Amino acid sequence: MSKKVYIRLKSRYWGEKDQSVVIGDIAQVIVDGAGEQEIKNILVYKVDMSKKLYVIDSMFIVNKIQQLIKNVDVQVIGPTQTIVYSKQKNNFKQPVLLLFVWCLLFIGAGLAIMNFHEDVSMQEVHLKLYESITGETVEHPILLQIPYSIGLGLGMILFFNHVFRKRINEEPSPMEIEMFNYQENMDRYVSVYENEAWKERDG
Structure with missing residues (x-):
């Protein structure tokens, strides 16, 4: 019998330089049974300061969980993308x-x-x-x-x-x-035009 995992992605997340972003950083996770912390610690992205933002798609998250943990039924609730913004250094x-x-x-x-x-x-x-x-x-x-x-x-x-x-x-x-x-419209635009998953499908 497959274990149920419920994921609710945040709309946006601000990452530090070279930070390893895990599922627990960008989403709320509820697991029907044990293993919640294991799922929260799955690495999904490392912040690259050369990119101001990066879109993480829910399908990528689902695929990542199913690759690492067997017999799981992942349910995504709410937003289907998280935008990871890189915190840029303040300058003079x-x-x-x-x-x-x-x-x-x-x-x-x-x-x-x-x-x-x-x-x-x-x-x-x-x-x-x-x-x-x-x-x-x-x-x-x-x-x-x-x-x-x-x-x-x-x-x-x-x-x-x-x-x-x-x-x-x-x-x-x-x-x-x-x-x-304005921020909501920006996030919506970025989710559509900067989402690598959609670019791969369209390409």
Whole structure:
């Protein structure tokens, strides 16, 4: 009677330089009986830093288990590929690039806000509001402009749900959701076009 093995692959895994990736690193394993640790320790890939990513197909995992262990019935649940990303070394260019991108985004965001205010005549709106509330006409209604500026900054913090690296509450921010969707689409693309198993079949 064959032993049942249930495998659930992770969507992605980050590997260190020259790391020997075993099944236990990239998947949850449940075995009907003994031998779970033996299956978890089966080598499937050695991280090659010349490749930024490598796709491990579920069929490769099934074939590897059946070659090494006899009389097993392997059931794959969930994702059918795992993408192994190689952790690249940080170099001196990254902080400089980060600073450049940060400055670029900061200036761009500031210009976008100023252009928006100019388009909707925000200065004129503030003047009219101030005159309606106080009955006075002034050139710079700072009693409205200062709270408005503070509220604009606080609104952005609440919208992105972060103060630096600290999250305000447990809900994901719109940026995190967009990044998650981007990563999911990237993984899906890589699974289709970088999967060696599919390349061999198509070739």
